Every structure is written in structure tokens, then in C-alpha cells.
Amino acid sequence: MLQYILQTIAFQLLFLLVYELFLKKETFFTYNRAYLLLTPVLALLLPLLKIPALQAAIPAETFVMLPEVIIGGNSAEIASRDLAATPSQVTPVINWWLLIYGGGFLFSLGFFFNKFRILRQLFAHKPVMTTAEMKIVEVPNSRLACTFYNTIFLGAQLSEKEREQILSHELVHLKQRHTLDLxxxxxxxxxxxxxxxxxxYQSRITALHEYLADAGVVKNVKKQEYFQQLLNSAFNTEDISFINQFFNHSIIKKRIVMLQKTKSKSTxxxxxxxxxxxxxxxLTYVSCSEDPATSQEEKELTAQEKIEKIEAIFGDGTNLTSEEREEIKAILKTVSPQDLEKYSKRGENVQVQKTSSSMGDVPFAVIEExxxxxxCEGLxxxxxxxxxxxxxxxxxxQSNFNTSLGKELGLKGINRVYVQFKIQKDGNVELLGARAAHPALQEEAERVVNLLPQMTPGKxxxxxxxxLYTLPITFNAGE
Structure with missing residues (x-):
């Protein structure tokens, strides 16, 4: 989930940068409106799409874990600790992230309903005109000018000339359904x-709505008169982010500048x-990226589920349909060769295609030499x-890892570190990354892997x- 959220935010940021750098100053307001409405949705959907053709074109590097390295304890002791932590004995852990999200969600929801409360106060005033398409409500003792869906709110203190121009402006908001965008x-x-x-995003589309409405008004009104109207009018509006406001301090200047711009060229x-x-x-990034495995057990469980799915498709091993065979092939592409060695079913001759990446890197599990x-040369x-x-x-x-880190950092219990590295074509070790609960453990694991000697390269x-390798390190810091 965290990876999905980060990808979504990153994609939205890229879309916004494109808008700010290339599209914001253009007068194609309708196209820009579509862009601002479409791109946040695309950013939500793109991380969910994984296109097989892109995965095949740019194969992802596959890391297979080396056996776990135990530091500061033994495998039997650690296994017994893990076994002792059965679901029935584990104390329920509070999900603080979920609580924080829920609190923020409820606060935002409450803030939204408070805006509706303010809006209901405006609707409490009697309308001065009602038609099948719109309704105009006059607000006493006010210079308010705004629109919500098919209702236009006008302050009673506005002059007739102001009303005429403002009404033309607000009618554009109404006809183009700008409220739905907000x-x-x-x-x-x-x-x-x-x-x-x-x-x-909401700020940008709010400004764009005003540009659209202004462009509609100046078709029938002289620009200089309209500028004067914008500059001379008093500012008195409610702060409701989903209504279109005629008087808005923050974008008045931008509206005037945009009205004076020359129409953008079609090119x-x-x-x-x-x-x-x-x-x-x-799409290429999403299709070729994988969620990092948190443990060897999770990887084995996933592989086992794939194997079981293959067995379910095979049934008694006879009369397989073409669709079933295609599904088997698709599953087999995601199963490692070690898992297939464990699988043999009724004489079926199943082949797995072993691929290497465009850079010539292959996983430890499928390397020929x-x-x-x-x-180890003599073996x-x-x-x-x-x-x-x-x-x-x-x-x-085990011999190079600084075991005194446990006391220095005040660590207790089992601490796991995962390091990814590559033995290059010349035999040197290249560190690719590491992750651990504590930064000092991550740094120590990186230091130790960087000390690995030069080796005879694989072929x-x-x-x-x-x-490519992934090395899991389990550091037992004790009680």
C-alpha cells in the first residue's frame, strides 16, 4: 500500500509539473480543464496496471535470497522465538498509521460538512428568480457573488451594473457545471x-474556472470596463472551496493578466x-517494478500458491484446453526454477524460459556457472x-559484523537486515541497496558487504x- 501511495503522489507531481511548465499559460482553457480532471485519476490507476508486453521488453532484475546469516545467536534459538510468537499468543498491536489516517479522514469530512452548513445558511434566503435551469438567491446586507451548481447567490448591495456583469460571469460557471469539478x-x-x-490541483482548476467564465463575459462586454469592475468591487465572500466566487483576492490579478493574453496558437x-x-x-516503471519481499517465508508462500494453482489447472493431467495451457505458461513465467524442481506432475514436460536482462545480469538461482x-575454486x-x-x-x-552495535544502540531481540548486491563481470562486488529497522544496522550491513573480496565472475x-544476490542478515541483540 505504501508503495502504491508513493507512486500515486509521484505521478501526480509529474503531471502537475507538466501543467505548470507547459500548459498553465496557454489559453486552451477547456483542454486544460480536462487535463486537470483526468491526470489525478490516471495517477491513481497507473500504479495498478502491469502490462506483460512492457515486462517482456524490459525484464526486471530478479534477486534470489542467499541463506540467512545468523549473528549473535543460533538458528534454533531464533526459530524457537519465531515459533513462540504464534497468533494465539501475540498481543494485538495497534495500527497507529490506520488510526492517524482515520483521524485525518474524519477531520476532513467534518470540515467538508461545516462548509455545507455555511452553504445552507445562504440557501435559507428566498430566491428572487427561479427557472427550470437556474435559481438566483439575493443575500441581504452583502456584496456576495458566487455560484453553487444551478444556484447563483448575489448580494443585495451590488449595483445594477455590477449585477449585470457578475450574472454573465456566474452563468458560465452554471452552464459548464464547474461545481461538479470542485x-x-x-x-x-x-x-x-x-x-x-x-x-x-483544486487551486489550479479554481483559477481555470474563472478564466473560462471571464472569457465568456468579455465576448459581450468591453475588456476595460470588465477590468474596472474587478478592481473597484469590494471583497466579501464566504470561504467555501467548492463554490465559484466572483470576488477572490488571490486570483483577480491572474484573471486580468489572462484576459489580456493573446490567444494561443493552434500548434x-x-x-x-x-x-x-x-x-x-x-507504465514501464510500474510494469517492471516489484514489491520488495519482506522475508524468505513470504516468497516461498507465494511460490507455493503458484504451484498449487498449476496443480489445480492440471487436474488429472488429461485433455487440457488451449486456454488452460496459456494460463499455465503465464504462471510458470513467474515461478523460479527451484520451485519447478519440486514440481513434477504425470509426465508433463514443462519448460521454463530463463531470461537475462538487457544489462547481462542474471539471478544467482539460474546462473550456469x-x-x-x-x-571454492577446487570444487x-x-x-x-x-x-x-x-x-x-x-x-x-559473521566474522566482520560489529556485534557490539546491539549494546551501543540499545537494541533488543531479533533485528533483520536485507542487503542487495551484485558480483560484476570483473568479479568485484557492487552494493545495490540495503534496508533495516535501524539506520546504523543498515550502514553496518553495507560496510560488511563492501568488504567482500573479489571473486571469479559468473558465466x-x-x-x-x-x-544478483539478496542477503538476509538476522542480528540477535539479546534481551
Whole structure:
């Protein structure tokens, strides 16, 4: 979920940057309105899309975990601790993130209903004109001028000339249903109250509504008179973000500047084509990215579920349909070779395509000739060199890891660290990243992996290639 939220915010930020840099100053107001309404929805949907064709075109690097390295304890002790933490004995943990989100959601919802309370006070005044399409309500002792859906609110203190121009302006808001746009962003503000970009989106479309309405008015009114009206009118409005307000301090100047702009050239519409490569880049990123695994057990569970699904499709192993075979092929592409070694069903000859990335990097699990750790050169088989590699890496990490960190940091219990690295084509180790609950543990794991010696590089089809690893480290800091 966190990855989805971060991707959504990142995509919305990119869309907003495109608007600010290329589209904001153009006079294609209708196109810009569509852009501002469409792009936040696209940002919500794109992280959910994973296109197989893009995954095949740019294969993702696959990291397979090395055996777990135990520091400061033994595997039996840690296993017994994990086993002791059964669901029946675990004390329920309060989900603080959910509580914070719920609190923000309820506050935003309450703030929204308070705006409706203010709006109801305006509706309490009697309308002075009602038709099938609109209603005009006069507000006593006020210079208010705003619109909500099909109702226009006008202050009783406005002069006749002011009313005439303001009414023309507000009718554009009414006919183009600008209120629906603002209510749409109000809903987004409630659900995604923590996302500041939603507020920026709403601000931008509010200004755009005013540009649209002003453009409609000056078709029938002289611009200079309209400018004078904007500058001389008093400002007295309620702060309700989902009504269209004629008098708005923050955008009066922008409205005047936009009214004086020369109409944008038709060729400027090609700027909207920036969306195509931008969306393609987003889809490629989403299709080729994977959620990081939190444990080896989770990965094995996922693989087991895939294997069980294959078995369910096979049934008694006879008379498979073409659709069933295609589904099996799709599943097999996501199952590692080790899992397939465990799977054998009624003589079916199942092949798995082993792919390498465009950079020539392959996972440790499928490499034909694994990298050789110093001291493992004399072993004959690939499997023996794999096991020796795992043992040597484990011994190296155990002997070099600073076990005094537990006391220095005041840590207790089991602390897990995950490190990703690559043995390059020249045999040198390249650190790709690490994650741990405590930054100091992450730094220590990175330091130790950077100390790994140069190795004999791995080979695939006779050529030296980079080989990818994920190393789980379990640090037992004690009680």
C-alpha cells in the first residue's frame, strides 16, 4: 500500500509539473480543464496496471535470497522465538498509521460538512428568480457573488451594473457545471487528505474556472470596463472551496493578466502530446517494478500458491484446453526454477524460459556457472560451488559484523537486515541497496558487504555476466 501511495503522489507531481511548465499559460482553457480532471485519476490507476508486453521488453532484475546469516545467536534459538510468537499468543498491536489516517479522514469530512452548513445558511434566503435551469438567491446586507451548481447567490448591495456583469460571469460557471469539478476534488481531499498535491490541483482548476467564465463575459462586454469592475468591487465572500466566487483576492490579478493574453496558437496544442511519453514511462516503471519481499517465508508462500494453482489447472493431467495451457505458461513465467524442481506432475514436460536482462545480469538461482568465492575454486560441480559460496559469505559476514552495535544502540531481540548486491563481470562486488529497522544496522550491513573480496565472475552461455544476490542478515541483540 505504501508503495502504491508513493507512486500515486509521484505521478501526480509529474503531471502537475507538466501543467505548470507547459500548459498553465496557454489559453486552451477547456483542454486544460480536462487535463486537470483526468491526470489525478490516471495517477491513481497507473500504479495498478502491469502490462506483460512492457515486462517482456524490459525484464526486471530478479534477486534470489542467499541463506540467512545468523549473528549473535543460533538458528534454533531464533526459530524457537519465531515459533513462540504464534497468533494465539501475540498481543494485538495497534495500527497507529490506520488510526492517524482515520483521524485525518474524519477531520476532513467534518470540515467538508461545516462548509455545507455555511452553504445552507445562504440557501435559507428566498430566491428572487427561479427557472427550470437556474435559481438566483439575493443575500441581504452583502456584496456576495458566487455560484453553487444551478444556484447563483448575489448580494443585495451590488449595483445594477455590477449585477449585470457578475450574472454573465456566474452563468458560465452554471452552464459548464464547474461545481461538479470542485466537488470531485473535495472528495479527493477527504480520501487523500494527506496528499498536498490534491489541494494544488483544486487551486489550479479554481483559477481555470474563472478564466473560462471571464472569457465568456468579455465576448459581450468591453475588456476595460470588465477590468474596472474587478478592481473597484469590494471583497466579501464566504470561504467555501467548492463554490465559484466572483470576488477572490488571490486570483483577480491572474484573471486580468489572462484576459489580456493573446490567444494561443493552434500548434501549442501539441504540448498535450507530452502526456504520451510520460504515461509510457510511468507504465514501464510500474510494469517492471516489484514489491520488495519482506522475508524468505513470504516468497516461498507465494511460490507455493503458484504451484498449487498449476496443480489445480492440471487436474488429472488429461485433455487440457488451449486456454488452460496459456494460463499455465503465464504462471510458470513467474515461478523460479527451484520451485519447478519440486514440481513434477504425470509426465508433463514443462519448460521454463530463463531470461537475462538487457544489462547481462542474471539471478544467482539460474546462473550456469556461479561466481566462485576465494577458497571454492577446487570444487567440481556448480551446486558445490553455490553451497560453498553461501557458506563463505555467511562466515565472512559473521566474522566482520560489529556485534557490539546491539549494546551501543540499545537494541533488543531479533533485528533483520536485507542487503542487495551484485558480483560484476570483473568479479568485484557492487552494493545495490540495503534496508533495516535501524539506520546504523543498515550502514553496518553495507560496510560488511563492501568488504567482500573479489571473486571469479559468473558465466552464462560462456560469457562473463553480473550476478544478483539478496542477503538476509538476522542480528540477535539479546534481551
Amino acid at each position: 466537488l470531485f476534488f473535495e472528495v479527493l481531499r477527504i480520501v487523500f487528505w494527506f496528499n498536498p498535491l490534491i489541494y494544488i 501549442s496544442k501539441f504540448k498535450f502530446l507530452i502526456l504520451l511519453p510520460l504515461m509510457l514511462a510511468m 556461479v561466481p566462485v568465492f576465494p577458497g 567440481g560441480s556448480n551446486e558445490e560451488r553455490k553451497n560453498c559460496m553461501s557458506e563463505k559469505v555467511s562466515e565472512f559476514v 552464462q552461455k560462456g560469457q562473463e555476466v553480473g550476478v
